[in-house]
Structures are given as C-alpha cells and as structure tokens.
Amino acid sequence: MLKIDNVSLKYGAFTALNRVSLRADQGELIVLLGANGAGKSTLFLAISGVHPIAEGKILYQGEDIAKWKSPRIVKEGLVHCPEGRKLFPGMSVYKNLQLGGYVHKKDKKGVEEQIEEVFELFPILKEKQHQMAGSLSGGQQQMVAIGRALVSRPKVLLLDEPSLGLAPLVVKQMFEVIQRINAQGTTVLLAEQNAYSALKICHRAYVMERGNVILEGDKESLLHNEDIKKAYLGA
The missing domain is CATH 3.40.50.300 (P-loop containing nucleotide triphosphate hydrolases)
Known part of the structure; x- marks a missing residue:
C-alpha cells in the first residue's frame, strides 16, 4: 500500500x-x-x-x-498527524476537527459524519467540543490531533x-x-x-x-x- x-x-x-x-x-x-x-x-x-x-x-x-x-x-x-499536535489553540475543538475535512469540504454531510465517529472514539471531545483546544489537557489535545487526522478519511x-x-x-x-x-x-x-x-x-x-x-x-x-x-x- x-x-x-x-x-x-x-x-x-x-x-x-x-x-x-x-x-x-x-x-x-x-x-x-x-x-x-x-x-x-x-x-x-x-x-x-x-x-x-x-x-x-x-x-x-x-x-x-x-x-x-x-x-x-x-x-x-494518506494523512499525517504531526509531532507536537499543531492545533489551533484559539479555536474550538469542533472547529479544529472541521479543519481535518477541508479537502472534503464539498461533502459537508460526510465531514459531519466523520466528526461524529471521532466523538464515538473520544467521548470526552464531544463534551468539550465548544471549548478552545488550547484549554485542554495534553492528552485531550492529542485526541483532537488524531481526530482531526481521522476526519481527513485516511x-x-x-x-x-x-x-x-x-x-x-x-x-x-x-x-x-x-x-x-x-x-x-x-x-x-x-x-x-x-x-x-x-x-x-x-x-x-x-x-x-x-x-x-x-x-x-x-x-x-x-x-x-x-x-x-x-x-x-x-x-
């Protein structure tokens, strides 16, 4: 592959x-x-x-x-989740996840479905979806980084x-x-x-x-x- x-x-x-x-x-x-x-x-x-x-x-x-x-x-x-997370700390968890679907932006429904799958994988992110990404713990920020990569449909x-x-x-x-x-x-x-x-x-x-x-x-x-x-x- x-x-x-x-x-x-x-x-x-x-x-x-x-x-x-x-x-x-x-x-x-x-x-x-x-x-x-x-x-x-x-x-x-x-x-x-x-x-x-x-x-x-x-x-x-x-x-x-x-x-x-x-x-x-x-x-x-083929999707890269970089070292150091590279989130946008002043944007919400949800907005950071949305950015993962940028290359599929014409398929809004599909992007939303991918975000819901991320929430199933990381339930804590659904609870915190409206919080600024920079306010999360290190582990939660890493969840957002992985989740954003998954929204890109790797x-x-x-x-x-x-x-x-x-x-x-x-x-x-x-x-x-x-x-x-x-x-x-x-x-x-x-x-x-x-x-x-x-x-x-x-x-x-x-x-x-x-x-x-x-x-x-x-x-x-x-x-x-x-x-x-x-x-x-x-x-």
Whole structure:
C-alpha cells in the first residue's frame, strides 16, 4: 500500500535521509523506532509532500507520489498527524476537527459524519467540543490531533510521536485507540520513542538511526533483540 524505495532527502549539504526503504501493507500497523534526529519526522514530511526528496520513490497504491502536492496526498487518503499536535489553540475543538475535512469540504454531510465517529472514539471531545483546544489537557489535545487526522478519511495514517509528553495512563489509552483505529481497517505508520508500548501493538517495525534504516523485523524478534532492549527498552 505504501512503499518507500531508496529515498534520500537533503538539507543543503546535510543528508537527512539516506536511501531509506520500507513498506506498510494494507491493514498493517508499522512502527518506526529511533531517537530524536533519527529521521522519523523527516520521512513523514517527505511522504506528506512537505519536503521534496533528492532521490528514490514514494509509492502509494502503486503510484509514485513523490512530486504530488500535500492537498492531493491528503485527499487520496494518506494523512499525517504531526509531532507536537499543531492545533489551533484559539479555536474550538469542533472547529479544529472541521479543519481535518477541508479537502472534503464539498461533502459537508460526510465531514459531519466523520466528526461524529471521532466523538464515538473520544467521548470526552464531544463534551468539550465548544471549548478552545488550547484549554485542554495534553492528552485531550492529542485526541483532537488524531481526530482531526481521522476526519481527513485516511487509508494510511502517519502518527508522529503521539505519546510524547503524556502521562503513563494516558499513553496506555492512546495506544489502545491506535490499535482500535488499525483494527477498523486503517493502515498505520507510527513513529515512536516509547518503544515497548509501540512494539506490543505493531505487526512489524523499523529502527532508524541518523537517517538510515538499520534494522527491521516483526514485533517478537525486535522485543527479544538484545541491542533493541539495551537502546530502547531499558534492559
């Protein structure tokens, strides 16, 4: 469904991604592990059409989308939920969710139905739909960010560090929701530093370091990999 084929990306003389290759098949939940600066967010920005790549292919449903503009990418069902949430804090929860449906604005009924589905997934957001997004807790703001992405109708959802800065109980709830989204048929590519929680729910994972993919495998092989344990699981 999504295949990254030898993608490189440069900022001037600096190589941020070095011939990265990975894939996410229909219905999979794929995890990208790596420390800050490993290239996870840069890869998501490349897939989303924000940063142009220097070489390689980004294949989505068999078509190279490397030169597509971001609105087209979103409209075709490849949706990015960025690190840091990027909400509009002075706008209501409802208005933030509505913005997720911007590329489908001609289908007002469909957007409203998607928002109702978000409220079913996150009931607290229905209660707080008229509050300013900036007044919510960190966990609730992350729910809004994920909800906004879901209103865009993703076939593939790129989630960048959704657990960052959240309390352990909220992290547990967040990963349960991500698993539920995946179980409903959405392919998920999840970038995370919370390696243990992420590996527990994924099908396969890739480990990135300094813009390179250095390791890949299914969750069992990576959970029992000694190098992964030492680097990410505190063993």
